[in-house]
Amino acid sequence: MFLTISTTGTPERPATDLGFLLHKHPDKAQTFSTSHGTAHVFYPEASAERCTAALLLEVDPVALVRRGKGKGRGGAPDSALAQYVNDRPYAASSLLAVALSTVFKSALRGVCAALPGRAEAPMPLRVEVPALPARGGAELAGKLFGPLGWTSVEVEPVALDEQFPEWGDSRYVQLTLEGELRLADALRQLYVLLPVLDDAKHYWVAPDEVDKLLRAGEGWLAEHPEQKLITSRYLSRRWGLTRQAMERLELVRLAEADDLEVEDVDNAVDETTDTEEKPVPLAEQRRDAILEALRGAGVNRVLDLGCGQGQLVQALLKDVSFTEIVGVDVSVRALTIAGRRLKLDRMGERQAARVKLLQGALTYTDKRLAGYDAAVLCEVIEHLDLPRLPALEYAVFGSARPQTVIVTTPNVEYNVRWETLPAGHARHGDHRFEWTRQEFRTWAEGVAERDGYGVEFVPVGPDDPEVGPPTQMAVFTRTDKAEADKNKPEAEAETETETEKEAKAA
Numbered sequence: 001m002f003l004t005i006s007t008t009g010t011p012e013r014p015a016t017d018l019g020f021l022l023h024k025h026p027d028k029a030q031t032f033s034t035s036h037g038t039a040h041v042f043y044p045e046a047s048a049e050r051c052t053a054a055l056l057l058e059v060d061p062v063a064l065v066r067r068g069k070g071k072g073r074g075g076a077p078d079s080a081l082a083q084y085v086n087d088r089p090y091a092a093s094s095l096l097a098v099a100l101s102t103v104f105k106s107a108l109r110g111v112c113a114a115l116p117g118r119a120e121a122p123m124p125l126r127v128e129v130p131a132l133p134a135r136g137g138a139e140l141a142g143k144l145f146g147p148l149g150w151t152s153v154e155v156e157p158v159a160l161d162e163q164f165p166e167w168g169d170s171r172y173v174q175l176t177l178e179g180e181l182r183l184a185d186a187l188r189q190l191y192v193l194l195p196v197l198d199d200a201k202h203y204w205v206a207p208d209e210v211d212k213l214l215r216a217g218e219g220w221l222a223e224h225p226e227q228k229l230i231t232s233r234y235l236s237r238r239w240g241l242t243r244q245a246m247e248r249l250e251l252v253r254l255a256e257a258d259d260l261e262v263e264d265v266d267n268a269v270d271e272t273t274d275t276e277e278k279p280v281p282l283a284e285q286r287r288d289a290i291l292e293a294l295r296g297a298g299v300n301r302v303l304d305l306g307c308g309q310g311q312l313v314q315a316l317l318k319d320v321s322f323t324e325i326v327g328v329d330v331s332v333r334a335l336t337i338a339g340r341r342l343k344l345d346r347m348g349e350r351q352a353a354r355v356k357l358l359q360g361a362l363t364y365t366d367k368r369l370a371g372y373d374a375a376v377l378c379e380v381i382e383h384l385d386l387p388r389l390p391a392l393e394y395a396v397f398g399s400a401r402p403q404t405v406i407v408t409t410p411n412v413e414y415n416v417r418w419e420t421l422p423a424g425h426a427r428h429g430d431h432r433f434e435w436t437r438q439e440f441r442t443w444a445e446g447v448a449e450r451d452g453y454g455v456e457f458v459p460v461g462p463d464d465p466e467v468g469p470p471t472q473m474a475v476f477t478r479t480d481k482a483e484a485d486k487n488k489p490e491a492e493a494e495t496e497t498e499t500e501k502e503a504k505a506a
């Protein structure tokens with residue numbers, strides 16, 4: 001098992017600095033013993049212009065079998081001989097990834113005291129892995145490394161036997177990456193993606209692998225288009241762990257979008273004061289319509305999902321019939337502002353007992369949200385990418401299942417009536433979609449049908465005869481009062497089906 005990392009240098013920054021960054025001296029060949037063999041680090045070339053570090057792992061196949069974990073992909077080896085005669089000693093796999101993380105530990109963390117600032121800076125890199133087992137082939141390898149900032153990703157299938165090209169390709173590829181990246185980022189990508197491509201791990205995947213994955217995935221995994229495949233394979237398709245990792249990655253991603261979201265809430269208010277309904281801003285009309293619907297349904301305990309800066313929570317607190325009010329948002333910044341708005345820290349004990357703010361992602365089922373009379377999603381769904389909407393539907397209507405659910409969203413038909421809005425523009429940059437009345441109706445009726453709710457539509461704001469009201473609101477009422485919560489086995493269904501799909505495609 002073999003991989004090399006090369007860089008080029010300039011007179012001010014000699015290529016041999018790579019030795020400092022990897023914490024391995026270019027003039028020495030060093031040997032480290034790992035749990036499955038011996039790792040060697042040496043430099044086939046080390047000049048000021050060009051420097052290459054090689055990591056070679058000699059696997060002890062007997063030790064691998066003795067440890068009882070020498071299996072190839074897919075469980076038990078085919079025969080007694082296969083335990084000894086397999087590709088593990090040659091193919092870059094999880095064994096190499098573990099060796100990488102052991103031998104280049106500090107470099108992986110991006111630490112280099114000898115050259116301050118250098119570890120944080122991108123540098124010209126070329127990585128070569130001559131024999132990389134790739135389940136999913138060259139195409140998948142390209143998809144995994146493609147979005148990670150390399151200027152060139154070359155994946156060459158390796159022929160089964162060069163003498164007999166008609167035999168076709170083996171399951172190995174030769175990988176060459178080139179680009180300007182931080183060394184630590186390159187190492188972290190390899191640490192995660194080598195075993196992902198091999199699709200096998202030589203050790204039992206314990207829950208702390210989720211932490212390892214998130215640490216190694218920092219800065220690139222949350223936005224990776226193949227995130228689900230990477231996570232699921234890295235965690236050896238343990239659905240519970242995969243789900244946990246995906247949920248945490250979603251929080252990372254949403255927290256990164258935090259600033260944007262909070263601005264959006266500000267604008268949502270501005271947008272209404274800019275327009276013709278100065279007497280009562282639209283945001284206030286929305287809150288009034290929601291309060292009326294909640295009172296009409298006799299609600300006491302209510303969730304404000306995607307509560308933003310807490311304006312609705314504040315309005316709910318003024319009415320004592322709401323005995324328990326829970327605001328949920330993914331944005332810590334929005335929740336902090338909400339806390340300040342509500343003066344949570346100076347609130348009397350009795351008031352404080354009525355209100356709670358929670359951080360959470362609405363696209364994941366959350367036990368804390370079960371058992372409420374009502375849930376409000378005020379101007380929230382349009383902030384989700386459309387493909388994530390079924391996950392929210394499941395979490396809210398399928399799992400939390402309150403008696404009443406109120407959803408408001410912009411009516412895109414009304415946009416032509418906003419004088420300040422250029423034609424064809426959404427009301428805010430972060431709206432992932434805006435629906436016509438018919439689109440909203442179709443979605444809401446589908447939800448009602450699938451999840452056992454009845455639904456009614458209420459216009460909010462001036463109901464224009466031609467284009468309808470600026471805000472559309474749906475009030476869902478559960479029709480299956482007696483039915484017990486059905487939030488158990490389906491909870492992991494999403495990950496499972498996705499992986500099943502992947503298994504079929506492979």
Ligand code: SAH
Pocket residue numbers: 254261262264265268305306307308309311328329330331334360361362363377378379380383384
């Ligand atoms: N309901 C508030 C805020 C609307 S803005 C109001 O009417 O003023 C949308 C809010 O939804 C933002 O605060 C954003 O952080 C939150 N949000 C978006 N996607 C979310 C998700 N997946 N999980 C939880 N909150 C989310």
